[in-house]
Every structure is written in C-alpha cells, then in structure tokens.
Amino acid sequence: MPPAAAAGLLGGSAFIRLLAAWGGAVPAAQARAAFGERLSAWFDWTDAIALSSALGGPAAPVPPGLWSPAERLATEERELARVRQQLLAHLRGEPAGPRRTGGAARVAVSPRVQARLAAEGAEDEGFALHRQRYLAAQKAMDNAIGSLRQRVRDAVAAASPALAHLATLDVVMEDVVGAQARSLLAQVPSLLAQRYERLQAEAADDLNPRFQRELQPLLEAELAFRLQPVEGLLDALRQATTS
Numbered sequence: 159m160p161p162a163a164a165a166g167l168l169g170g171s172a173f174i175r176l177l178a179a180w181g182g183a184v185p186a187a188q189a190r191a192a193f194g195e196r197l198s199a200w201f202d203w204t205d206a207i208a209l210s211s212a213l214g215g216p217a218a219p220v221p222p223g224l225w226s227p228a229e230r231l232a233t234e235e236r237e238l239a240r241v242r243q244q245l246l247a248h249l250r251g252e253p254a255g256p257r258r259t260g261g262a263a264r265v266a267v268s269p270r271v272q273a274r275l276a277a278e279g280a281e282d283e284g285f286a287l288h289r290q291r292y293l294a295a296q297k298a299m300d301n302a303i304g305s306l307r308q309r310v311r312d313a314v315a316a317a318s319p320a321l322a323h324l325a326t327l328d329v330v331m332e333d334v335v336g337a338q339a340r341s342l343l344a345q346v347p348s349l350l351a352q353r354y355e356r357l358q359a360e361a362a363d364d365l366n367p368r369f370q371r372e373l374q375p376l377l378e379a380e381l382a383f384r385l386q387p388v389e390g391l392l393d394a395l396r397q398a399t400t401s
Contacts, residue, residue, distance in 0.1 A: 171386070173379035177346070180353055227317045227399045234310050234392060241306050242385065248298050249377045285354045288369060289347055295377055296343065303384050307332070310391045317395055324394055328387065343380070 247253065307328075315325035354369055 171379070171383045173376070173383035176376050176379050177342075177349065180349060227395065230313045230317065231392070231395050231399050234313050234395070237306060237309065238385070238388060238392060241302050242381070245299060245302055245381055246378065249295055249381065250374070285351050288350065288354065288366075288373065292347060292350060292373070292377070296380075299381060299384050303388065307388050307391070310388050310395075314391050314395050317398055321394060321398055324391070328391060332387070339383075346376075346380075 311325045311328055314328075315322045350373065353372070354365075357365055357369055
C-alpha cells in the first residue's frame, strides 16, 4: 500500500468517522490520532525486517509486457470501476448485471436475503437477518477486492523497477495494516447489534426499515474504506504514467 493510501486508512475514512459517531469500536480520539504513531506500534521486529527489505532491497526485474503502462492503467481503472459498481449493486440489493467469466473475482448475491430485506412491511425477525446480510456483504467485498488488489499490484510491479518496489511494499503493508483493518472490521457486527438494541428500546414502529437506512451508508463507506489501497496503487501507476 502506498504511504498516501496507508495514511488515510484509519483517520481519514468516512467509515471510521461513522463508527466513531455510533460510539463504536474506534473512539473519536483514536480516529484523530497521528497515523505514524499508530503505525509504529503495529510493527514488531519481524515486520520491520520485511519492511526494510521491501524498501531497500534490489528491485525485481520488470518482465517485458505486451501492454504499455498507460494501456495497463486504463484497463485497471476500468476494472476498479466495474468491481466497485458490482459491489455497490450488491450492497443496495440491485441487479448486478451479467457476470464476466474469468478475470477478477465475482460477487455472490443472495436473492433470498435481498427479497426479505426489501420487504418493508415484513414482520420483525430481530437482528439476525441484518447480521446475515452484513456478513454476506463483508464476504463479497473480501473476495472481489482481494482479487482486484492482487491484479492491480501485478500491473504496478510490471510498470518499472521503482513501482516494483512499491508493489513489494504493498504486500508487507497488506500483512500488517491489513491485519489491523480486519481486526476493526470483525468488531462491526457487535456494534451493529448494539445499535439495533438501542433502536429497539426506543420502540420505533419502523425498526427494521430505520435500521436498514442507517446500515446502508455504513456499508457503502466500508466499501470505500476497503478500496483505498487499490486506489493508492492506481494513483502511483497514474503518476508514473503521466510524469
């Protein structure tokens, strides 16, 4: 992950701000803390060795490619847009359109879950249905974005020796910063359950539709949060292509 993308991973994300506003896993003070201070605390000595090697080791030779960096950039920008749109459709319960065979990961959509959530007048089935939908959304984002990040990383690595260094660094950052992000994301279902219980205590007549309206922007903010490393890699490739 490029430093610019890493720097925005926690403090600058709308997803983190929403969690803080809900009184959740990330306190507001932590969301505002200096990224560098937190990052240094995440690395142990083995991580530091891997990071030093990624930064200071000789660049891997760039294999000859059939595409120019500009052509590869355009292709990966289209792939990012496609994956983002497909995931947004999944999160919103919209038809995802025809699936491509091969290439980046496909998003699995559960029509049963979508139909049950779309029924505004359905009887209250408690938090379980919302939790099921959220976990399905997380799995879809994991699968699609993981494959996309590897694909973009390969494109970056093939562009130049300097960018090959960056791709190697992204592997290390995915291991370290990614572990922290996964720990944060694992706490979200508990936060959602707490929010649902608060709404339930208010005896809201439209409990499920109201909770769903609150959950939707959080899901979309999480998608943007998860795509930050991919966008950072593409930004580095874009700068190298236009410089």
